[in-house]
Amino acid sequence: MQTIRYGGDYNPEQWPEEVWREDVRLMREAGVDLVSLGVFNWGIIEPAPGEYDWSGLDEVVELLHGNGIGVNLGTPTSSPPAWLRRAHPEIRLVDAEGRTLAGGSRHGVCPSAPAYRDACESIVDQLARRYGTHPAVELWHVHNEYGWANVECYCEASTAAFQAWLADKYGEVDRLNDAWGTAFWGLVYRSFDQVEAPAAAPPGVNPALQLDWKRFSNDEHIANYRLQRETIARHSPVPATTNFMIPNCEGMDYWRWAGAVDVVSNNHYLIAEREDHQIELAMSADLTRAVAGGPWMVMEHSTSAVNWQPRNIAKTPGELRRNSLAHVARGADGLMFFQWRASRAGAEKFHSAMVPHGGTDTGVWRDVTALGNDLKRLSDVVGSGVEADVAVLWDWESWWALELEWRPSVDLRYRERVEAYYAALWRQHVTVDFAHPEADLSGYRLVVAPSSYVLTDAASKNLRGYVENGGHLLVSYFSGIVDEHDTVHPGAHPGALRETLGLWIEEFHPLHEGEALGLESASGTGLGGVWAGRIWSEHVRLDGAEAVARFASGPDEGRPALTRHDLGRGTAWYAATALDESTGLNELLATALDAAGVQRLQGVPENVEVVRRGGHRFLINHTGQDVQVPGSGVDALDGTAYDGRVTVPAGAVVVLADA
Known part of the structure; x- marks a missing residue:
């Protein structure tokens, strides 16, 4: 990346074609240069087994490319089509209570089901063959939010896969018994196929069994990612990522995931009712940077309210900018939102977007375009590290x-x-x-x-x-x-x-x-x-x-x-x-x-965020009052020069470039 990439999830299949051209015009106005495309369109591009309709996707890819907007091309495997679930009911997710879950949403599939994996490989192979060398495609977005709703499945296929995973890990069942301490309560196994998945059971299930089950479940999702990544690599030299959910997806061990992806990307949404949500955001960003071992990208965050919290509170004036630049301060080289244009139908129609239901005569749109201008001025930080003692x-x-x-x-x-x-x-x-x-x-x-x-x-x-x-x-x-x-x-x-x-x-x-x-x-x-x-x-x-x-x-x-x-x-x-x-x-x-011997900035209110990255000091004022911070240099965002004292207005951000 030579600049901080900027954009969001784009779902043109939800809109008539005349909207697509308006979208591209507005993207250029906002400074958008990268969009995630095709993340949920499996049932659209493959309406029946082995039948493909590329017409809409072809047109959108060419439209974006012709306007200088790069594509982060999604593999749509988090939302399999209805025909696949009907043809292969064994792919349906089974919860710990033994209930087979119905469709109507995404992620309701078993990650270990062979039919699901075969279908994923097939659709990804078709996508990569068609678009793998297209100049618009700058990144592959594999799946979406691994482990969001199906981190664990308790079906027969999952149990068999778990038994095979244990056999590979321990080699001999006696080694498993020793590691798990199965002599307690006499829970000794004589073969790996005697091990059951830790579904609903009387209290006191062996904690070592539960820990290995969680490791196995994590590894099954990594295996699914690797299958798609290897399929893409047969046809495309373009790097790939999948969007993590750090730190709010407990079931995925992202230390293990880090080596599988070419680019670490993360989804983060404020927990709006937390009074200290800016601290939780900073923690997420710092942890994502650690997993990445350097710069990373925000794959999803929100311009304002989300739709899935108990109380979906809109962001206050200036909060979109503070949140976004806090991610940049802590190592992000890309900022993407969910989503580009607010949906009129479906489960997320009340989720905020870069283009809200109210259109361009809104505060959100003005903030979106202003942020695009800010990011152009911060290109010098791209690729740089964050200082931490x-x-x-x-x-x-x-x-x-x-x-x-x-x-x-x-x-x-x-x-x-x-x-x-x-x-x-x-x-x-x-x-x-x-x-x-x-x-x-x-x-x-x-x-x-x-x-x-x-x-x-x-x-x-x-x-x-x-x-x-x-x-x-x-x-x-x-x-x-x-x-x-x-x-x-x-x-x-x-x-x-x-x-x-x-x-x-x-x-x-x-x-x-x-x-x-x-x-x-x-x-x-x-x-x-x-x-x-x-x-x-x-x-x-x-x-x-x-x-x-x-x-x-x-x-x-x-x-x-x-x-x-x-x-x-x-x-x-x-x-x-x-x-x-x-x-x-x-x-x-x-x-x-x-x-x-750790030095700290003195005399600065505690709710003023101070982070040093790549020769820049980010000063983010989360208070309702103007504050003064010691420092000299030029604000990279507006060119103001400071000598000794920096004034950071209430709710504002100053990015001080070293003099």
Whole structure:
């Protein structure tokens, strides 16, 4: 990419042909240079098995190409035609209750069904043969939102595929029994075909079985993607992507997906009723950048309200611009919306679009065209990285395992702790990278592990080596407890981190619903105040670490609540309860950041987003007042020069190019 690509999903099949030419004229006016095309038109281009009608798609591709608009060509396999479901009822999705789901929507197919895979390969082969070398096609958009509604299927084909997957992974059934700990309750298998999918069952289904089922389900979708990608590659040299849903698709492990795609793209929609939705957006963007290992693209976001939330709240003036440029600040080299023109029929007719139902005499359209102009002025950031001194650990498998049944507390939620730490860092103007626990962490001054319940031996050694070599590690409670099979690490908790943290845990003490307890900082630590914890307490026994704060109430009154352990040339911190930003988390993080030498912008309101990317500093004001930020340079968006102080108007964005 030489410029920030700009556009959206285009569904001309919903409109008469006279609208198509008007669409292209408006695209040029808005600065659109790339559209996703054909994502849902399988039943249109193949109205009956082996019969093809390319006339409409041919015309639109030529129309777009003639007007300088590139095509991100979709494979329409997320919405198979009615004739395929009728001819092959075995492809229908079966849920955990054993119910076969009806049609009328998309994604209602089993990802393991051979007939579905064969049909996908056939239609993709036809598409790639016809358009694979067409100069309009600049990117392939494979499928749409893998795992959106059919992340798991419990039919006979899925069960058979799971058994084959297990045989390939373990080789011998005794190795599976050992890994899964099937001696417990006598759940021993004598052959792989005895293993059942973990559908509806009495409570207490083996968690190792459930974890491998989730890995298998993820891998089945990757296999479907690879089948289509390889089919395309036979006819087309053009790169391919599929739209991820980071971080809101729990069932897909995007660390595993990253190596399968040529370009990482992501869908993100604000959760409108969240007061801090701009922080969740930033977290999504940072995590997507981590998965990509560099620049990425937004495949879908919304110009205003969506249609599927309980209350679909419209964006406020300036919010479209702030959201879009926040993605760019955090590594996006492409911005696409769903969709170009608002639909008049179907399930998403109340979803906002670049061309709304009200047409071009609307605030949304004016914002869309203004954003197109902004992006042209930001071409210098394309391909550049984002500067971050802090990493937050993220592992989809830990998320899966933590939230299985029969954990010490139903209040243990993976994203709750991750988002608490991320939000506190965001408000202290700290840009973070996300990282897998086994990744190279040597480039970071501070690494935060908010929710690392699952920690492999390799990850444990990696974190210890990071600290010994001078790194600073901050760990939250119930981390380092089990290995990749949900088997407790040997010895006292937290087995995988015991030596790194310099402590061990005699007993977990989950708190009652709504219960809070006090903490007091230990003398001589430099910390002050009385804090509060919730959700969790535990009986911490020091074994080399020192207490930074102690519980002032609750079941562990007087015992360590926050600890510090100097190990080698580095330091490991531990929090044995859930601190909120206003009750100690900010101060704990500030102390760890200072100890690690992480510099932060001072004197700036917490709701002003500050991110440095490619010689530019993005200043995004999420407040209702004008603010001043230290800095010098020229605003890349409007050419204003600043010397020492930058004024960022209420709700506005300044992109300061280095002087």
